Amino acid sequence: MAKASGAGRAAGVREARRPEVRLPELRPYEGRDGGGLEPDGDYDGVGFEDLDLGGAEASGATFLDCGILRCGLDGAGLEKARVIDSVLDGVWGVGTRLAGAELRDVELRxxxxxxxxxxxxRLNRVLVRGGKxxxxxxxxxxxxxxxxxxxxxxxPDFGGAALERVTFVDCVLRRAEFGRVTLKDVDLRGVTELDIATGVDRLAGAVISPAQLMDLAxxxxxxxxxxxxxxVRRRT
Structure with a gap:
């Protein structure tokens, strides 16, 4: 495993732009008739705190300027949802469905x-900090x-994905799948444990450290x- 510390800047590698999320004063979420999220729902400036949203069906919903804090998302259906200028902090869940979703200017902590x-x-200006x-x-x-x-x-499975200006800082990547991935300005030097299961041949467009190169040799x-x-030692 490659051991490295924080990722510095390499010549010619553009750093990822980070989101600048400033949440307004949030109003507490009150589901319709005490129920959960709704498909195609529109949530603007809403605070979801300490809620069990497991099993919710909210495909196509929009979350703008929202805080989703310490909520359970087990099996939640959020396909094609839009999460914009929002913070998700301390959430947990298994099998959360976000296929086709858009996350823009989002912090996931x-x-x-x-x-x-x-x-x-589609993830644009997203910060994933801490957690697993x-x-x-x-x-x-x-x-x-x-x-x-x-x-x-x-x-993690990045198969067939397109990554541009993606930075890893003090992260662990175990058994990562990079098959058919396209990379541009991807900085992997800050990965403290870099383990690539497939797609090592697709790392063009990424920068790695000398130690990582030795591990991947x-x-x-x-x-x-x-x-x-x-x-082979031959007898003389």
Whole structure:
């Protein structure tokens, strides 16, 4: 595993722009008849605090200037939702469905997520800080100006995704899937544990550290068909 500290700036690598979220005074969420979220709902300046939103069906909903704080999202259906200028802090859940969603100017802090479905999603100016995500599905998604900071990603799947100006700072990437991914200005030097399961041949457009290069050397060699073996000692 490669060991590295924070990611500095390399010549020619553009850093991800971070969101600047300033939430207004939020009004407490009051579901219709005490119920949960609604499909195509419109939530503007709403605070969701300490709620169990598991199993909610809110595909196509819009969250603008919202705070979603310490809420459970187990199995929540948020396909094609729009989350804009919002903060998600301390949320948790397994199987949250966000396929085709748009996240723009969003901060996701200290989340505990498993099997989150974000395939086909669009992430623009998003900061993921702290927390852990297992089996994060980002296949065919588009990430622009996204920063992962101080988080652990276990078996994230970036297959077929397009990443531009994506920065990893003091993060762990375990068994990451990069098959058919497209990278531009992606800074991996701040990954403290870099473990790529597939797609090492797709790292063009990324920058890595010398230590990471040494750790990935066997995978690079295997990719081009080079065998690395100890020399045979011949008797004289």
């Amino acid at each position: 200290d989340a505990r997520l498993g099997g989150t479905q974000l395939h086909g999603a 995500a297992d089996f994060l599905n980002l296949r065919q998604s588009r990430l622009t100006d996204v920063t992962f900071e101080g988080c652990v990603l276990v078996e 066997p995978a690079f060699a295997a990719q081009i068909g080079v065998r690395v073996e100890q020399p």
